Each structure stands twice: as structure tokens, then as C-alpha cells.
Amino acid sequence: MDYITGQFLVNLLMNGILIGLIYGLMALGLTLIFSVLGIVSFAHGEFYMIGGYVVYYLLQAFGNLEPMIAILIAGAVTFVIGVIFELLFLQPMGKGDIERPGEYAILLTFGLAFFLQHVMIGIVGPFPTKVDRFYDFAEIDWGWLRMKAATVWFFDMPISSSRLIATGVAVVLTALMIWFMSKTWTGRGLQAVSQDRQAASVVGINPSHMNTLAFGLGTMLAGMSGAALVTVFAWVPWVGMPASSKSFIIIVLGGMGSMPGALLGGLVLGIVESFGAGLYPDPSKALAYKDAFGLLVFALVLLVKPTGFFGRKL
Amino acid sequence: MKRIPIQGVLLVLLLIFAFAFPRIMQGQPYWLYVALQSFFWAMMAASWALLAGYAGQFSFAHIAFMGIASYTSGILGRDLGWSPISGIILGTLMAGLVGVLVGYLCLRLRRTYLALFTIAFSEIVRLIINAEHEFTGGPMGLYMEPLLETTSYVPTYYIMLVALIVSLAIMYAIANSRLGLFLRSIREDEEAAAAMGVHVVRYKILAFVITSMIAGIAGALDHHIIGFIAPNELMIPRMSLVIAMAVIGGTESLISASLGAIFIHFAMEWLQKIPVPASWMPSLRENTATLQQFGLSLGEGYLQTNAWRMVLFGLMLMLTLRFWRNGLIQPLLEKIGRQGVAEETVAKRKFSQEENEIEGTEA
Amino acid sequence: MFRTKRYIYALLILVVAALIFAACATPEVIEKEVIVTVEVEKEVEVEKEVVVTEIVEVEAEAPPVGRCAPMDxxxxxxxxxxxxxxxxxxxxxxxxxxxxxxxxxxxxxxxxxxxxxxxxxxxxxxxxxxxxxxxxxxxxxxxxxxxxxxxxxxxxxxxxxxxxxxxxxxxxxxxxxxxxxxxxxxxxxxxxxxxxxASSMVAAADVNYISNLEGIEFVVIVTENTDYGLPAADQTAEALATIGIETEIYSADKGVADYSAIITRIQAGPVPDIVMTLTTGEDSYNFENQAIEAGLMPTADTICIANQVAIQPAFWDAVPGGNYCSFRKVGLVPALANxxxxxxxxxxxxxxxxxxxxxxxxxxxxxxxxxxxxxxxxxxxxxxxxxxxxxxxxxxxxxxxxxxxxxxxxxxxxxxxxxWHQWPDPAVLFIQYFEEGQSATDAAVIFPEVYQTHDTFLIPFGETP
Structure with missing residues (x-):
């Protein structure tokens, strides 16, 4: 236990915050889908996976492509796949044909996840790939802040630069989404549908169009987060499964359907996992239980306050 | 009952076929083995259908109960030398006990929240079994004492078949008793059921206990037959397979859910390779290299599609849900049984009758 | 209610009938098996007319019904x-x-x-x-x-x-x-x-290599908790203990993408002389990359032993800072590749x-x-x-x-x-990169001694041979 010092705890907290923002980015799309359609998409991680592969192959084909454009293209690709899926399979739900839409959607998206994952295994093969960090940092040494291409030392605390870029993308995307939802007509329409479908259709918003749009935007966000995170993690066709389960935890923690909640839920999850794995007494099992710490908190929150931190009453 | 429903006749024929199967498949231990495994899945799918289809509790914890019972029995056998039979009994009770706990915790959770909570529960169980390898064998797996000292699958086939029939009979009795009625009323509208005097808490927990015990006994029996268990079997994709089986069969009826499971299990075997017409063979043979690139391998008159059958499976699940919401097998059964009285209508009529009775007594 | 009960009775009768049927059916099948055994005996008798002892053997080991492999x-x-x-x-x-x-x-x-x-x-x-x-x-x-x-x-x-x-x-x-x-x-x-x-053989080879290095006292092993990783880590730790080297094992579930908490924890403790990666595939890339970015390895104090997938060119995409990492390769030396x-x-x-x-x-x-x-x-x-x-x-x-x-x-x-029936000596090599982006065939072979390309068991961090 002698390794536990103030510096160690601060490092754990910092790690937790960084990975937490990254988790928040993963969950951003899912929370939009939940708020408008009222469903949880099990295929969320697969869109995330596809987004990463789109960037990988784009950068393979056009080496000097601006990475941010590649991220946008990845978002466009997953948007299109998401919209097609919504139109083909989820439309009857909006029409009220389905008795229990929540369960119907879980099963359907599970089938989709299975389908996408195995198709990708067939196409791209099973071996890990990865994209190098989008930008190299300049070399700086100011004492409290040292920078190298791959790492930033902030008061002697090492921070991966690819993570820093990814968290930057996370914050920007969240801010954009919050702006979009509150300031544009379409965004307000989405919010209106998520609050009261009937009232929204009375004032001239077509809820079924809004469903399609929300699902597409959700999968687009998933694709873009994958596109940003393919620089942080090694990529394989089944990389989406853990991302999905992390996203479920986050949207429940943050309150289903709340955008800032997703980031906060991500932060909580990141910090819990970081401290759990850092402080669990038996080192050989600390990391083996890392996912369990998050799941435990998740289960407790579900039992005590199912609406999460930011969620409205359902 | 005035007339013999065609479904009854079908059921008897099916049973006779099931019991005669080892005789028909003499010298085909492979198909016997596949069949006995399919009964395990049928028990899982049917008990899940009772929990989700009848009681409306969309739970992912089923596979965890299966694992808890199997591991209890396996560890008792390893450390205390318990016989498989007593191990299975205690394992089943253990699954029931945990079922009480999970059922209790899930009381307030509905729909999506329930699904997410039970996923978390299953994953925690799996992670613990995986991590505590000094006790559970961890990823190296746990040897389970074989149920019978025989290499023939005939006796084990009958054991699984009888276990399936008995559990189906028990669940059928429950589903068609007052208890089943209460469960369905909870599914339709919990508040209304409570207002009508249904003891929601008691019946919800009871549903969890009964179905998790059936999952437990299925798992413990099956793993004593296989002789080995590893934590990989508790992964969520395996649970989703159970759900998909029940859905493709039809969750509204126990028989269709179990037939769905048997059908899917056999289909997954058949789809390991698909026959190809002889006329295609030359052109396929020219493209062997391309086929191999995509994980397809060419055999004599067939194409090996081991990995790609999962793609088909995902597609089938999506299409079934989209276009045949009652499952594939249930409508089929109904169509055959239309001349008599369809199961669904009987259930509905009985439902409304008994509802009247209850209202009558309470008024 | 009455109707339901009749269903139950009917089912119960069926179950009892089934049990009786099952009880009757089993011995019959066994009888059949016996008959098949006799047939096998006959065939053998026709083929090998004289040798009586062999017939007895076949009788004892009569294969179960269903085996249809051709003999010729x-x-x-x-x-x-x-x-x-x-x-x-x-x-x-x-x-x-x-x-x-x-x-x-x-x-x-x-x-x-x-x-x-x-x-x-x-x-x-x-x-x-x-x-x-x-x-x-x-x-x-x-x-x-x-x-x-x-x-x-x-x-x-x-x-x-x-x-x-x-x-x-x-x-x-x-x-x-x-x-x-x-x-x-x-x-x-x-x-x-x-x-x-077998994992213990590879563990023995790993320890054999490490015993050639000087000043090694503390080794950190990061492993996946699978049927490959756990036994391999335990056996390596056991074998290292026999030569007086202390170890600490960290095991992780597959698919844990973020290792930062554990890396922080290793860095907070005593500085390890070696960090050894026994996770495989994408997990090993994730751990190695994060450990390198955090400055845990490779350094002048800490040797990086990466997982064997480091042999792939993808290693440099996934772990750009992986220079001076060594890794194990089971098989023939590139120079001697047949x-x-x-x-x-x-x-x-x-x-x-x-x-x-x-x-x-x-x-x-x-x-x-x-x-x-x-x-x-x-x-x-x-x-x-x-x-x-x-x-x-x-x-x-x-x-x-x-x-x-x-x-x-x-x-x-x-x-x-x-x-029993085990191939006993896989050739275990250790290879070390000493240039960024180097291909595995150009990298230095550092173990075993006979195949060394640069006459050293370890190229020190930051030096060019």
C-alpha cells in the first residue's frame, strides 16, 4: 500500500478524467438516440467500429488527407447506414405498431450488431490495425509543461497526446451538439419530439422524420467518435462490443437522454474505473475487475436512482 | 374438451418422434449429440419465454443463472466430492436463491432498464468467475464429473429430453394457472394488476425464481454431460442467442420458443456448410483463392460457410422481428391448428373468462 | 381451471410413458452395439485369418458405432x-x-x-x-x-x-x-x-533469456486472464523466483482497452527492470502503446519485452514509440529460415x-x-x-x-x-528493434547466443549497435 501517495491519486484522477471524456464521446450518439426514439441501440459500438475503419482506409488511400475531414467523412458514412437501417427496420415502431418498442429495438439492433460485426470480419480480416496520432505536438520544455510528439508532461504527469486530441474532439462535438439541439430549428424539433410526440406533431413537426434524423445523427456521432478514437486504441472488428457496454453504463449514469449527462457519466465511469483498478489491493486482479467496478456503480445507480444525474422523470 | 385439437395430435406425434429419434438415428451419434444439446437450448429459451413473454421481464441474467448452477455443482463435486445428482440439485437451488435476489432488485426496473441491469449482473458474474481462478478454475475452465459413465449419447439424450418435457410441463401448468394469469396481467399493466389485487412483488419474484431454476438445472445437467465448463459460456452473445432463439420461435408460447431453439441449433449446424449445385463447381473452383480470402472454403459439392453463418443469423433475427413479429414457428403452429382452436384464441378466451371470474369474486 | 388440470394429467401420463419408453429403449441400443462388435470381429477374421491374438485385441477395443473412417x-x-x-x-x-x-x-x-x-x-x-x-x-x-x-x-x-x-x-x-x-x-x-x-516451455525459455541479463531484480508481467495468459504468467513468475528475481503480475480481461490505471500503479511502485507483455493481439498493442507514452518503458532502467505480435508491421502503427522493445519469436531464426x-x-x-x-x-x-x-x-x-x-x-x-x-x-x-506426444523444443528466439519502423527481419537477434546478430543479449536503450 506504500505506493499510494498524493501524486499517485492525482495521476489516477487525471487518467480517469481523460478516459472519462473519451467514454463520454463514445456515448454521445447513444444518448441522442435514446432521448428521441426512447430505445437503446445495441449496434452503437458497431457504428463506432465502422467509423474507425473508414478513417483508417481513407488515410491509407489518401495519405495527406486532413484528419478532420476524414472524421467528417466517417460521420457521413455511418449517418447513411444509420438512416437506411432506421427507415427499413425502426419505422414501424414510430407508427405505434409495436407492442413493446424497447425490447423490439434491443433485439433488432442486436441482430444488426451481429450482422455488421461479422460482415466486417469477412471484409477487413481479423487482425488489429491502428491509425497514428493525427498531429505531432511541438517539442516544448517549460518545466511544468513539457511536450514531445506523443506525450505531454503536465507537472510530471504523462498524458498521451492522441488522447488529448480525442478529448478535444469530444468536447467540441458535445458543444456543437448542445448548440444544435438548443439553437437550430431542427434541434429544437428533436427536443420537442423527445418531450412530447403528440404535441410536437400538432405544431407541425413530423415525428417519424425526426426519428430517422435522430437515429442517423446518433450513428453519425458514434462513427465520428470511432474515427477520433482509432488513434487511441488498436482497432479490430469486435472493438465495438466493449464500447457499447461502456455507453450503456454512461447513459444510465448521466441520465438517459441528456447530452451533458453523457459527458458527466463518462467522467464518473472513467474515474471509478481508474480508482478501482488503481486501488484494488490484489494487483494481479485489479485490472481483471476493472469493468466490474463500473458495472457495479451502474447497477447501484439503476437501483437507487434509475433516472441518473441529469435524467428527467420517465 | 369436445374435440381433439390438431395441435394435441401434433404434440403427441412430435413426442413419439422425439422418443424414437435415437432408434431412427442409429449409428449417427453426431445428430444425437446435436439433438441433446438443442434440448438444453430449448429449456433455456422456453424458460426465458416464460419470464419475458408471459411475465414481461426482459432479462439478460438467464445465462448467469445457468452458470451459477453449473459452477456450484462443479465446485461441490471437485472440492467436497459431491455426486453430480446432489450437485445439480444444490446448484439449482442456488440459482433459485440468486433468482430471488435478482428478482427483488429488479422490482422497480422496467423494460430497457431491466435489460441493462441484468446485463450488468451477468457480466459481473462472468468477471468474478474469470478473475477468481484459484476457486473457479477461471479461464482454464472447470472439469465436471460426467453424469453417466458411458460414451453413448442415448441415455444422456433421454435424460435431456425428459428434463425438457418435465420442465415444459411444469411451465405450461404455471402459464395456464392463476399464477400465469397474474404474470400476464403484470406484463400488460403493472399498476392495474396491483390495483386489482395481484400481489405484484410476490409474483414477479416467483417468476424469476422458477425460470432461473429451470435455467440452472438445464445448465448443470448439460455441463455434467459435457464434463467441462469455461466462463466464455457466460458471455452476453450467448445470452442473446437464447433470446434470439425464443424470438424466432415465438415468445408467446413455450412450445414454439423451445421449437425455435431446436430449429436454430440445428440450423447453425447445417449452415456450417451449404450445398452448391454441381454446375457452379467449376467456376467456384477457379475462384478458390478469392473465396479463401473471405473465409470461405470449397469442398466437394459444398461451400464451407462457418464464419459467415453468423451474418445470416443476424440478418434472420432482424427480418423475423421486422416481418414476423410473433416468431416463425408460432404462426406456423397456429396455421396448422386453425381447424381446431388456435392456441392463442384459447388462451385469450380463457383469459377473458377467468378475468370475469376474478372480477366476479372480488366484486 | 378444470381444463388446465386435464392438460397436466395428459402430460404427466406422457412423461411416465416416456420414462418407460426410455428405460426400454436404452438396453436395446446397447444390444445393437454388441451386434456391431461381432461384425467387426468377423471382418478382421476374414482379413487376418491366422493371427488369433489380434482378434482378441480388436474385440477389446471395438470402436463405438458411427466411426466410418476408411481403412484403406x-x-x-x-x-x-x-x-x-x-x-x-x-x-x-x-x-x-x-x-x-x-x-x-x-x-x-x-x-x-x-x-x-x-x-x-x-x-x-x-x-x-x-x-x-x-x-x-x-x-x-x-x-x-x-x-x-x-x-x-x-x-x-x-x-x-x-x-x-x-x-x-x-x-x-x-x-x-x-x-x-x-x-x-x-x-x-x-x-x-x-x-x-506448452506454456511452461516458453516460460522456461523466457527465463533462460532473462538470466543472461545483468542486474535484473524486479520484473512486472502484464497478462491477459485467458487460458493462455494466466498459466504462462504463473509459470514465468515461478521460474524467475528460482533464480531470485521478484515478479509482480497484473492480469487484465480481454478487451480492456485502457490500461492507464495499472500503468500509473506500476510507475508509483519500485522501478521494474523488465516489463513483460503476455497479452495478445490488439490488447498487447494497447498496453504497449500506453505504457510507452506514459514513459514506463523502454527506458535506460526498464527493458520492454513486447508480445510476439510485435513482429508485425502493424506494430509500428499501433506502437509508434516501440523502438528498443524486444519480443519473443517461436520458430526458426530469420537467417536460418528454411x-x-x-x-x-x-x-x-x-x-x-x-x-x-x-x-x-x-x-x-x-x-x-x-x-x-x-x-x-x-x-x-x-x-x-x-x-x-x-x-x-x-x-x-x-x-x-x-x-x-x-x-x-x-x-x-x-x-x-x-x-506425452508433445513436441519438446520449440526454438525460442528473442529479437530486438533498434531503429524506428524497422522490419522484423532487419532487427537484431539477441537470444540464443549462437544466433546473435550483434553479439549482445540486449542493445541498451538509445544506442545503435
Missing amino acids: AADVEVIKIGVPLPMSAPGAVGGGLAMQYAVNIAVDQLNADGGVLGKPVQPVFYDTASLPERGTAAMEYFITQECVVAVVGEYHSSAGVAEKEVAHKYHIPTVFAETWNDTITGAGYAEVFRIAP EVTQTFEAEYRKRFDIFPESYALEAYDAMMIMANAIENAGSLDPDAIITALEATDITLAQGRYYFPYGSDNPVPDDEPDWM
Whole structure:
């Protein structure tokens, strides 16, 4: 236990915050889908996976492509796949044909996840790939802040630069989404549908169009987060499964359907996992239980306050 | 009952076929083995259908109960030398006990929240079994004492078949008793059921206990037959397979859910390779290299599609849900049984009758 | 309510009838089995008219009903060999597909050279998804439906332990390629061979290498908690303890993408002399990259031993700062790479464009060993094939294969049980990068001493040899 010092705890907290923002980015799309359609998409991680592969192959084909454009293209690709899926399979739900839409959607998206994952295994093969960090940092040494291409030392605390870029993308995307939802007509329409479908259709918003749009935007966000995170993690066709389960935890923690909640839920999850794995007494099992710490908190929150931190009453 | 429903006749024929199967498949231990495994899945799918289809509790914890019972029995056998039979009994009770706990915790959770909570529960169980390898064998797996000292699958086939029939009979009795009625009323509208005097808490927990015990006994029996268990079997994709089986069969009826499971299990075997017409063979043979690139391998008159059958499976699940919401097998059964009285209508009529009775007594 | 009760009664009667039926049916089938045994006896009598002792043997070991493997190559069009592999979750799909491709390459080469015993070889694949139940099904399928004469392959021990039982039951020669569990050969079945290096052998080689380095006192092992990682880590730690080196093991679930908490924890403790990665695939890349970015390894104080997948060019995409990391390679030295390895690698690269993983090499070798044994046996008789397998002496992609302990030479008491039918000495090399983006063939061989390219066991951090 002698390794536990103030510096160690601060490092754990910092790690937790960084990975937490990254988790928040993963969950951003899912929370939009939940708020408008009222469903949880099990295929969320697969869109995330596809987004990463789109960037990988784009950068393979056009080496000097601006990475941010590649991220946008990845978002466009997953948007299109998401919209097609919504139109083909989820439309009857909006029409009220389905008795229990929540369960119907879980099963359907599970089938989709299975389908996408195995198709990708067939196409791209099973071996890990990865994209190098989008930008190299300049070399700086100011004492409290040292920078190298791959790492930033902030008061002697090492921070991966690819993570820093990814968290930057996370914050920007969240801010954009919050702006979009509150300031544009379409965004307000989405919010209106998520609050009261009937009232929204009375004032001239077509809820079924809004469903399609929300699902597409959700999968687009998933694709873009994958596109940003393919620089942080090694990529394989089944990389989406853990991302999905992390996203479920986050949207429940943050309150289903709340955008800032997703980031906060991500932060909580990141910090819990970081401290759990850092402080669990038996080192050989600390990391083996890392996912369990998050799941435990998740289960407790579900039992005590199912609406999460930011969620409205359902 | 005035007339013999065609479904009854079908059921008897099916049973006779099931019991005669080892005789028909003499010298085909492979198909016997596949069949006995399919009964395990049928028990899982049917008990899940009772929990989700009848009681409306969309739970992912089923596979965890299966694992808890199997591991209890396996560890008792390893450390205390318990016989498989007593191990299975205690394992089943253990699954029931945990079922009480999970059922209790899930009381307030509905729909999506329930699904997410039970996923978390299953994953925690799996992670613990995986991590505590000094006790559970961890990823190296746990040897389970074989149920019978025989290499023939005939006796084990009958054991699984009888276990399936008995559990189906028990669940059928429950589903068609007052208890089943209460469960369905909870599914339709919990508040209304409570207002009508249904003891929601008691019946919800009871549903969890009964179905998790059936999952437990299925798992413990099956793993004593296989002789080995590893934590990989508790992964969520395996649970989703159970759900998909029940859905493709039809969750509204126990028989269709179990037939769905048997059908899917056999289909997954058949789809390991698909026959190809002889006329295609030359052109396929020219493209062997391309086929191999995509994980397809060419055999004599067939194409090996081991990995790609999962793609088909995902597609089938999506299409079934989209276009045949009652499952594939249930409508089929109904169509055959239309001349008599369809199961669904009987259930509905009985439902409304008994509802009247209850209202009558309470008024 | 009344109607429901009638249903229950009807079902109960059916169940009782079923039980009676079951009770009656079982002995009948056993009777049938007995009859089959007699038939086998007769056949043998016709074939081998004089030798009475052999007939007694056959009677005792009469194979169960269902085994339909041909005994003579003249009876068949193609010689079928079963290949169980994981090709869907929860199995390691990557391993399964790579092995499938490797087996296909082996079969294509065999058939281009005229096949085995003059007949083409045909692999029959089956997805076992790492599950024991699927393993049993796979073997039953191969043996009773496809009439395979032999089985090669498998990646997961969990499926392998079930498969070996069925192989034993039907007396079908089997070469396991990548299953590590000791009990697979430890059971001592005549039919079961294994060419996967048992984890304790690799651990011994690792320790052998580390013992050559100076000033090593504390080693951190990061492993995956799978049937490969946990035993490997434990055995390495045990072996290191015998030479007085302290270890700390961190085990992680597969798919844990973020290792930062553990890296922080290692950095907060005493500085390790070596950080050794026993996670595989994408997980190893994730850990190595994060550890390097955090400045844990490689440094002047800490040696980086990466996982063997570091041999792939993708290593430099995934772990850009991985210079001066060394890694283990099981197989022949690049300088001594034989024609078999090179031809195989060229074929393999057509599909995946990476250096073949050890499991791909093993799958290829397993198929080749089996084909070689059948050819040498001169027939499809399982006993002849097993005898030929025990006499294996062939150099393939991973080195020279032979099985020192078998029926003629039982495992001595001072050797572990699992040495039965086990390939004993995989060549274990250590290779170290010393330039960023270097290809594995240009990297320095640092162990064993005889193959060293730069006359050193370790290129110190930051130096060029």
C-alpha cells in the first residue's frame, strides 16, 4: 500500500478524467438516440467500429488527407447506414405498431450488431490495425509543461497526446451538439419530439422524420467518435462490443437522454474505473475487475436512482 | 374438451418422434449429440419465454443463472466430492436463491432498464468467475464429473429430453394457472394488476425464481454431460442467442420458443456448410483463392460457410422481428391448428373468462 | 381451471410413458452395439485369418458405432481431415480465420504435389467458438458424418479438452495446434499429439533469456486472464523466483482497452527492470502503446519485452514509440529460415500481408505433420498413423518436429505427464528493434547466443549497435 501517495491519486484522477471524456464521446450518439426514439441501440459500438475503419482506409488511400475531414467523412458514412437501417427496420415502431418498442429495438439492433460485426470480419480480416496520432505536438520544455510528439508532461504527469486530441474532439462535438439541439430549428424539433410526440406533431413537426434524423445523427456521432478514437486504441472488428457496454453504463449514469449527462457519466465511469483498478489491493486482479467496478456503480445507480444525474422523470 | 385439437395430435406425434429419434438415428451419434444439446437450448429459451413473454421481464441474467448452477455443482463435486445428482440439485437451488435476489432488485426496473441491469449482473458474474481462478478454475475452465459413465449419447439424450418435457410441463401448468394469469396481467399493466389485487412483488419474484431454476438445472445437467465448463459460456452473445432463439420461435408460447431453439441449433449446424449445385463447381473452383480470402472454403459439392453463418443469423433475427413479429414457428403452429382452436384464441378466451371470474369474486 | 388440470394429467401420463419408453429403449441400443462388435470381429477374421491374438485385441477395443473412417486409401476419392477452429464469438475469430487460411495453404501444396497416398487431401472445417460443447459436436461431426481419418487444429484449450475425449473414444489420430492446457496431452491418450509449445516451455525459455541479463531484480508481467495468459504468467513468475528475481503480475480481461490505471500503479511502485507483455493481439498493442507514452518503458532502467505480435508491421502503427522493445519469436531464426517457412510466408502474405502468427505456422505444420504421417504409414489404419506420428522427424515452418515420448518410450517420472506426444523444443528466439519502423527481419537477434546478430543479449536503450 506504500505506493499510494498524493501524486499517485492525482495521476489516477487525471487518467480517469481523460478516459472519462473519451467514454463520454463514445456515448454521445447513444444518448441522442435514446432521448428521441426512447430505445437503446445495441449496434452503437458497431457504428463506432465502422467509423474507425473508414478513417483508417481513407488515410491509407489518401495519405495527406486532413484528419478532420476524414472524421467528417466517417460521420457521413455511418449517418447513411444509420438512416437506411432506421427507415427499413425502426419505422414501424414510430407508427405505434409495436407492442413493446424497447425490447423490439434491443433485439433488432442486436441482430444488426451481429450482422455488421461479422460482415466486417469477412471484409477487413481479423487482425488489429491502428491509425497514428493525427498531429505531432511541438517539442516544448517549460518545466511544468513539457511536450514531445506523443506525450505531454503536465507537472510530471504523462498524458498521451492522441488522447488529448480525442478529448478535444469530444468536447467540441458535445458543444456543437448542445448548440444544435438548443439553437437550430431542427434541434429544437428533436427536443420537442423527445418531450412530447403528440404535441410536437400538432405544431407541425413530423415525428417519424425526426426519428430517422435522430437515429442517423446518433450513428453519425458514434462513427465520428470511432474515427477520433482509432488513434487511441488498436482497432479490430469486435472493438465495438466493449464500447457499447461502456455507453450503456454512461447513459444510465448521466441520465438517459441528456447530452451533458453523457459527458458527466463518462467522467464518473472513467474515474471509478481508474480508482478501482488503481486501488484494488490484489494487483494481479485489479485490472481483471476493472469493468466490474463500473458495472457495479451502474447497477447501484439503476437501483437507487434509475433516472441518473441529469435524467428527467420517465 | 369436445374435440381433439390438431395441435394435441401434433404434440403427441412430435413426442413419439422425439422418443424414437435415437432408434431412427442409429449409428449417427453426431445428430444425437446435436439433438441433446438443442434440448438444453430449448429449456433455456422456453424458460426465458416464460419470464419475458408471459411475465414481461426482459432479462439478460438467464445465462448467469445457468452458470451459477453449473459452477456450484462443479465446485461441490471437485472440492467436497459431491455426486453430480446432489450437485445439480444444490446448484439449482442456488440459482433459485440468486433468482430471488435478482428478482427483488429488479422490482422497480422496467423494460430497457431491466435489460441493462441484468446485463450488468451477468457480466459481473462472468468477471468474478474469470478473475477468481484459484476457486473457479477461471479461464482454464472447470472439469465436471460426467453424469453417466458411458460414451453413448442415448441415455444422456433421454435424460435431456425428459428434463425438457418435465420442465415444459411444469411451465405450461404455471402459464395456464392463476399464477400465469397474474404474470400476464403484470406484463400488460403493472399498476392495474396491483390495483386489482395481484400481489405484484410476490409474483414477479416467483417468476424469476422458477425460470432461473429451470435455467440452472438445464445448465448443470448439460455441463455434467459435457464434463467441462469455461466462463466464455457466460458471455452476453450467448445470452442473446437464447433470446434470439425464443424470438424466432415465438415468445408467446413455450412450445414454439423451445421449437425455435431446436430449429436454430440445428440450423447453425447445417449452415456450417451449404450445398452448391454441381454446375457452379467449376467456376467456384477457379475462384478458390478469392473465396479463401473471405473465409470461405470449397469442398466437394459444398461451400464451407462457418464464419459467415453468423451474418445470416443476424440478418434472420432482424427480418423475423421486422416481418414476423410473433416468431416463425408460432404462426406456423397456429396455421396448422386453425381447424381446431388456435392456441392463442384459447388462451385469450380463457383469459377473458377467468378475468370475469376474478372480477366476479372480488366484486 | 378444470381444463388446465386435464392438460397436466395428459402430460404427466406422457412423461411416465416416456420414462418407460426410455428405460426400454436404452438396453436395446446397447444390444445393437454388441451386434456391431461381432461384425467387426468377423471382418478382421476374414482379413487376418491366422493371427488369433489380434482378434482378441480388436474385440477389446471395438470402436463405438458411427466411426466410418476408411481403412484403406483405395476405398476413397479424397482423404478427409477434420479441422476444428474458432470462427465466431466467444472464440478468437482472428486466430481461427488465420489458421483456416494456413491449413488451406498446406492442403493446396499437398495436392499440388500429388496428395497423400495418391489421393487429394480435403480439409473439413468446423466452428467450435472456443466452447467445449461445440468441440464435442465438431469431433462427432468429423468422425461420424464426414468420415475423416484424422483431425488437426484447434486454438482454444476449452474446446480442445472436450475434443481429445472424442478423439480417444473413436480412436482417431489428432494433432492439436494451439491448445495450451496441460491436460490435453497429460491424459496420455494414444491418439493425441500436440505441437503447441506448452506454456511452461516458453516460460522456461523466457527465463533462460532473462538470466543472461545483468542486474535484473524486479520484473512486472502484464497478462491477459485467458487460458493462455494466466498459466504462462504463473509459470514465468515461478521460474524467475528460482533464480531470485521478484515478479509482480497484473492480469487484465480481454478487451480492456485502457490500461492507464495499472500503468500509473506500476510507475508509483519500485522501478521494474523488465516489463513483460503476455497479452495478445490488439490488447498487447494497447498496453504497449500506453505504457510507452506514459514513459514506463523502454527506458535506460526498464527493458520492454513486447508480445510476439510485435513482429508485425502493424506494430509500428499501433506502437509508434516501440523502438528498443524486444519480443519473443517461436520458430526458426530469420537467417536460418528454411524454404518451407519462406514459401508459406509468401503464400500467407497474399491474404493478410503480415508475418504469419505462430498459430498460423502451427496450423500449417500440424496439417503437414499429419499428411507426412499418413504417407509414411502407407495406409489409413489409425494404429499405423499413430505409429508413424510417433516416429515423426520432419523440419517444417517452426523447426524440426519429433515426439520423444510415446508408447515405445513412456514419459519418465522426472518429466511432467504432459510431455506425452508433445513436441519438446520449440526454438525460442528473442529479437530486438533498434531503429524506428524497422522490419522484423532487419532487427537484431539477441537470444540464443549462437544466433546473435550483434553479439549482445540486449542493445541498451538509445544506442545503435
